[in-house]
Amino acid sequence: MTFSRHPSLWIGLGATGVFALLALVSLVWTPYPIAEIDIARRFQGPSAAHWLGTDFFGRDMASLVMSGALTSFVVAALAVAIGAGIGIPLGLAAASYGGPMEWLALRLSDFIFAFPALIVAILITALFGPGAINAIVAIGIFNIPVFARVARGGSLTIMSLDFIDAARLAGLGSWAIAWRHLLPNILALIIVQATIQLSLGILAEAGLSYIGLGTQPPATSLGLMLKDAQSLFMLHPFLSLVPGVAIVVIVIALNLAGDGLRDALDPRLRRQGAPHAAA
Amino acid sequence: MPLLEVTGLTVGFGEVESVGDVSFAIDSGERFGLIGESGSGKTLTALAVTGLLPENARRSGLIAFDDAPLPENERALARLRGKRIGMVFQEPMTALNPLMRVGAQIAEALALTDTPGDVGALLEEVGLEPRHAGRYPHQLSGGQRQRVMIAMALASQPDLLIADEPTSALDLVTQAKVLDLIAELCTRRGMALLFISHDLKAVARLCERVAVMHRGQIVETGATGEILGAPREDYTRKLVAASQLHLYADAGPPAGPVLLETEGLTRRYRQPGTWFLAGKPLTAVDAVTFSIHRGESVALVGPSGSGKTTLARMLVGLDKASDGRIHFEGETYTGADLPAHLRRDLSLVFQDPFGSFDPRLTVAASLAEPLRLLPAMSAAERDQRVNDAIEAVGLPAAMLTRYPHEFSGGQRQRLAIARALVTRPKFIVLDEPVSALDVSIRGEILALLMQVRRDYGLTYLIISHDLDMVRAIAGRVLVMQAGRIVEEGTPEAVFAAPKHALTRELVAARMPDLD
Numbered sequence: 001m002t003f004s005r006h007p008s009l010w011i012g013l014g015a016t017g018v019f020a021l022l023a024l025v026s027l028v029w030t031p032y033p034i035a036e037i038d039i040a041r042r043f044q045g046p047s048a049a050h051w052l053g054t055d056f057f058g059r060d061m062a063s064l065v066m067s068g069a070l071t072s073f074v075v076a077a078l079a080v081a082i083g084a085g086i087g088i089p090l091g092l093a094a095a096s097y098g099g100p101m102e103w104l105a106l107r108l109s110d111f112i113f114a115f116p117a118l119i120v121a122i123l124i125t126a127l128f129g130p131g132a133i134n135a136i137v138a139i140g141i142f143n144i145p146v147f148a149r150v151a152r153g154g155s156l157t158i159m160s161l162d163f164i165d166a167a168r169l170a171g172l173g174s175w176a177i178a179w180r181h182l183l184p185n186i187l188a189l190i191i192v193q194a195t196i197q198l199s200l201g202i203l204a205e206a207g208l209s210y211i212g213l214g215t216q217p218p219a220t221s222l223g224l225m226l227k228d229a230q231s232l233f234m235l236h237p238f239l240s241l242v243p244g245v246a247i248v249v250i251v252i253a254l255n256l257a258g259d260g261l262r263d264a265l266d267p268r269l270r271r272q273g274a275p276h277a278a279a
Numbered sequence: 280m281p282l283l284e285v286t287g288l289t290v291g292f293g294e295v296e297s298v299g300d301v302s303f304a305i306d307s308g309e310r311f312g313l314i315g316e317s318g319s320g321k322t323l324t325a326l327a328v329t330g331l332l333p334e335n336a337r338r339s340g341l342i343a344f345d346d347a348p349l350p351e352n353e354r355a356l357a358r359l360r361g362k363r364i365g366m367v368f369q370e371p372m373t374a375l376n377p378l379m380r381v382g383a384q385i386a387e388a389l390a391l392t393d394t395p396g397d398v399g400a401l402l403e404e405v406g407l408e409p410r411h412a413g414r415y416p417h418q419l420s421g422g423q424r425q426r427v428m429i430a431m432a433l434a435s436q437p438d439l440l441i442a443d444e445p446t447s448a449l450d451l452v453t454q455a456k457v458l459d460l461i462a463e464l465c466t467r468r469g470m471a472l473l474f475i476s477h478d479l480k481a482v483a484r485l486c487e488r489v490a491v492m493h494r495g496q497i498v499e500t501g502a503t504g505e506i507l508g509a510p511r512e513d514y515t516r517k518l519v520a521a522s523q524l525h526l527y528a529d530a531g532p533p534a535g536p537v538l539l540e541t542e543g544l545t546r547r548y549r550q551p552g553t554w555f556l557a558g559k560p561l562t563a564v565d566a567v568t569f570s571i572h573r574g575e576s577v578a579l580v581g582p583s584g585s586g587k588t589t590l591a592r593m594l595v596g597l598d599k600a601s602d603g604r605i606h607f608e609g610e611t612y613t614g615a616d617l618p619a620h621l622r623r624d625l626s627l628v629f630q631d632p633f634g635s636f637d638p639r640l641t642v643a644a645s646l647a648e649p650l651r652l653l654p655a656m657s658a659a660e661r662d663q664r665v666n667d668a669i670e671a672v673g674l675p676a677a678m679l680t681r682y683p684h685e686f687s688g689g690q691r692q693r694l695a696i697a698r699a700l701v702t703r704p705k706f707i708v709l710d711e712p713v714s715a716l717d718v719s720i721r722g723e724i725l726a727l728l729m730q731v732r733r734d735y736g737l738t739y740l741i742i743s744h745d746l747d748m749v750r751a752i753a754g755r756v757l758v759m760q761a762g763r764i765v766e767e768g769t770p771e772a773v774f775a776a777p778k779h780a781l782t783r784e785l786v787a788a789r790m791p792d793l794d
Contacts, residue, residue, distance in 0.1 A: 161635075162629040162630075162631055162634040162635035163634060163635050163637045163645070165592075165597055165627070165629070166627075166629065166635055166636075166648070166698065167637075167648060168597055169595060169596070169597065169622070169625075169626065169627055169649065170649035170651060170652065171619065171622055171649070171651055171652045172648070172651070181637050181639075181640075184637075185638070
């Protein structure tokens with residue numbers, strides 16, 4: 001796992017780490033309070049006092065980006081947790097029980113797949129009103145079938161191996177087999193998928209906030225910043241550029257990290273690098 | 280003037296030298312065998328001859344085909360491969376395109392080499408019928424697929440056929456037929472053969488001259504009869520000795536009362552039909568009735584697809600019978616409903632030593648897994664049991680903390696036996712226990728199996744298609760075909776005077792002894 005063998009992994013993890021750190025720091029310190037409105041200093045360009053300038057309310061953009069990144073990360077991470085927490089057991093159960101259980105799990109994930117996150121979010125908003133929590137739930141529900149499919153697909157190839165039969169002979173039930181033998185063997189796949197879903201979650205949160213269904217002011221998120229800045233795009237393009245670039249960089253970093261993890265963790269790809277010494 | 284001359288061939292990857300200073304020559308029309316265990320460099324040698332080495336390989340030495348050195352130019356090399364060298368690989372399923380009819384694949388081989396020829400004639404030459412041309416690879420049996428591969432290799436009318444373990448994925452009857460086919464084709468077409476195998480008997484059946492490879496080097500070359508009949512080198516002697524299985528006297532007649540009995544045991548699989556209509560059910564095991572006495576060693580013999588493994592899976596409780604019953608020590612079950620307290624008395628050793636251990640668990644954890652079938656025991660007792668089991672199979676207890684990938688195939692099969700022993704069962708089913716192993720270590724594993732059988736007073740049901748192994752370790756043979764048991768008796772009686780057509784075929788397919 002050295003830098004020279006997996007450069008994209010380290011670049012991706014590094015960039016993600018920087019943003020995550022900035023987001024965490026915003027919990028205890030930001031250059032200016034994000035709710036501090038000062039119309040007198042609005043639309044300032046980058047300066048020593050305001051590194052990324054100020055927006056139309058005179059709020060400090062650097063502070064907003066830090067705080068917005070935190071919202072984006074938290075929403076995406078919780079959504080991944082919901083998706084993985086429900087989807088993985090569902091996929092494992094489908095693979096290890098088979099039969100009606102498998103049918104049920106697959107039809108359930110088909111059903112959820114039929115509703116894009118946006119539609120789910122609109123539905124939840126219509127029922128419970130907009131907010132970050134609803135964005136989390138909507139993106140989380142969308143993540144469930146993704147994790148269920150990855151868990152089931154990975155497990156199916158493992159189910160055909162003899163050690164699963166050996167475990168059945170040893171008296172393990174389907175659930176014990178899933179927990180003890182399947183999960184550890186598909187963990188690499190799941191970690192890679194989680195990284196990718198994290199980046200998709202950040203995009204989805206930005207999308208939901210952009211159309212006003214996600215994070216609500218005075219809290220902020222990268223998507224909300226974009227939404228606020230878009231009407232001023234022709235006059236002050238920099239206001240849109242800052243949150244936009246931040247989203248792009250985070251998503252690219254997470255995807256790089258996901259690809260790098262796949263290369264580093266997937267033994268099939270690892271073996272391709274080694275000599276074919278079979279004879 | 281030799282057709283193929285290899286001089287001082289060396290193949291390496293990075294620091295490691297996999298093939299070192301290999302030299303041999305094949306005359307036109309000659310059948311030459313390259314013998315070696317897995318990892319001895321025999322496949323790399325063949326790949327070097329065809330210029331198909333992986334990109335990161337270093338090659339040095341001279342390879343001359345028909346007195347001209349192997350062209351460096353990739354196009355010229357490809358033309359040479361296509362026109363003059365035919366290749367047959369080990370696994371015919373992966374070597375054929377699954378989405379193309381086999382006739383089209385053979386036609387493609389003809390078209391690519393601009394050889395006038397006819398798909399039907401080629402199919403006929405390899406013993407298939409013209410109607411097989413319209414099938415997809417998955418609709419053919421393993422032997423038929425290998426015949427298609429041979430037909431493709433023949434399409435260009437090559438001067439040299441390279442066959443890399445062409446029969447090791449096939450059952451013995453098919454194996455013998457394919458070997459005979461290759462021999463016949465070489466004679467009829469005057470084609471030279473480079474035959475790569477770890478199976479001495481297959482080589483002896485087919486080749487006039489052999490070279491023995493060990494750790495990337497040729498240790499001995501000469502006429503087949505001389506090398507295998509009177510080997511000069513220690514390594515060759517070891518190989519020859521390993522291929523002659525020791526006969527175990529105590530495999531003999533039953534001693535105790537009936538331990539396991541089946542009564543009309545049947546397993547039908549539903550096949551997918553059109554729409555909601557169920558397809559015609561496939562009967563894998565058809566009303567099988569037999570009994571095994573305590574202390575016996577019984578072999579279940581039959582070609583692949585005859586239902587042997589399905590039967591075994593029902594006996595140990597991995598599959599459920601559609602009909603019929605199994606009695607074990609006075610208790611009755613139909614398969615998966617095997618009572619929990621009986622599970623510890625039944626065990627199974629799997630065929631593939633590489634898939635039978637969870638790569639993420641230490642060997643100790645895997646071996647201890649079946650102990651949950653026993654009444655609760657202390658941690659110290661558990662460790663003791665696991666230690667006993669691994670020492671019983673001749674491995675040091677210090678290896679328990681390792682992971683499966685750190686073991687060789689033979690060692691893993693020992694560990695699989697240890698896992699089967701850990702609950703101190705009465706009855707063990709051995710599903711092809713040595714067929715995935717190199718010939719040179721088969722003898723060791725069989726000796727171990729007989730040793731633990733004596734030590735633990737076990738009863739064996741051995742599933743196999745290898746008659747030599749069966750003769751060595753079984754006291755009674757059941758012959759199975761298409762889900763039914765068609766013949767039964769002691770190995771001597773069955774093999775000396777086979778009654779059923781299948782048994783006769785099996786006996787005929789046996790490789791001749793080496794001397």
